Amino acid sequence: EVQLVESGGGLVQPGGSLRLSCEASGFTFNTYEMNWVRQAPGKGLEWVSYIGGSGITLYADSVQGRFTISRDNGKNSLYLQMNSLRVEDTAVYYCARGLTGDGDTCDYWGQGTLVTVSS
Amino acid sequence: DIQMTQSPSSLSASVGDRVTITCRASQSISSNLNWYHQKPGKAPKLLIYTAFSLQSGVPSRFSGSGSGTDFTLTISSLQPEDFATYYCQQTYSVPSTFGQGTKLEIK
Numbered sequence: 001e002v003q004l005v006e007s008g009g010g011l012v013q014p015g016g017s018l019r020l021s022c023e024a025s026g027f028t029f030n031t032y033e034m035n036w037v038r039q040a041p042g043k044g045l046e047w048v049s050y051i052g053g054s055g056i057t058l059y060a061d062s063v064q065g066r067f068t069i070s071r072d073n074g075k076n077s078l079y080l081q082m083n084s085l086r087v088e089d090t091a092v093y094y095c096a097r098g099l100t101g102d103g104d105t106c107d108y109w110g111q112g113t114l115v116t117v118s119s
Numbered sequence: 120d121i122q123m124t125q126s127p128s129s130l131s132a133s134v135g136d137r138v139t140i141t142c143r144a145s146q147s148i149s150s151n152l153n154w155y156h157q158k159p160g161k162a163p164k165l166l167i168y169t170a171f172s173l174q175s176g177v178p179s180r181f182s183g184s185g186s187g188t189d190f191t192l193t194i195s196s197l198q199p200e201d202f203a204t205y206y207c208q209q210t211y212s213v214p215s216t217f218g219q220g221t222k223l224e225i226k
Contacts, residue, residue: 037163045155045163045206045217060214061120094162104210105153107174109162 002026002108004095009113016085022078022095030073033103036080038091085117121145121209125218131226136197140221142190142207151211154192156203
């Protein structure tokens with residue numbers, strides 16, 4: 001069974017940093033592309049970042065230069081380092097597996113971790 | 120960025136009804152269109168990918184159609200578990216973008 005479990009969310013002040021983790025199980029992690037998608041309270045879905053199996057990375061303009069996606073295939077884990085956080089980064093952050101052949105399509109999702117940026 | 124516009128934004132329907140939700144892209148996205156639904160407090164779930172392919176395990180009452188800029192999701196006979204918010208997503212170009220959502224409520 002595919003499982004994705006996020007952790008690392010919490011309350012942080014504007015300008016602060018946070019590192020999210022996503023532990024994967026039930027599939028061969030290093031052969032899949034992975035994504036982070038977020039959802040602000042009461043709002044819709046926003047794609048945040050993507051990482052390919054070979055390490056290629058992509059970012060939404062809203063987080064480019066502030067967030068860094070990475071993966072540790074030996075630990076079956078995905079990460080999102082978030083720096084210079086803004087109030088508008090407040091959201092539930094989901095880790096999602098990319099569909100084979102179309103890595104931006106998210107076929108399995110974690111339960112999400114809430115990041116709150118507030119003073 | 121490609122803008123995705125869903126209609127309607129909300130919809131009331133009854134169990135057994137046939138329901139259609141539409142999604143329009145601001146430019147052609149070929150068939151690179153997915154549909155998800157999301158229940159309150161839960162993660163989204165993939166229903167349809169590449170416009171019409173049914174994700175494994177998803178009931179056959181869900182179907183998708185369209186190409187280019189106009190797409191539809193149809194639920195042939197609504198079941199109680201289908202009341203949720205539905206999102207379309209384009210994966211034709213980076214950044215991938217979602218529609219604003221369609222909330223499907225019980226009449």
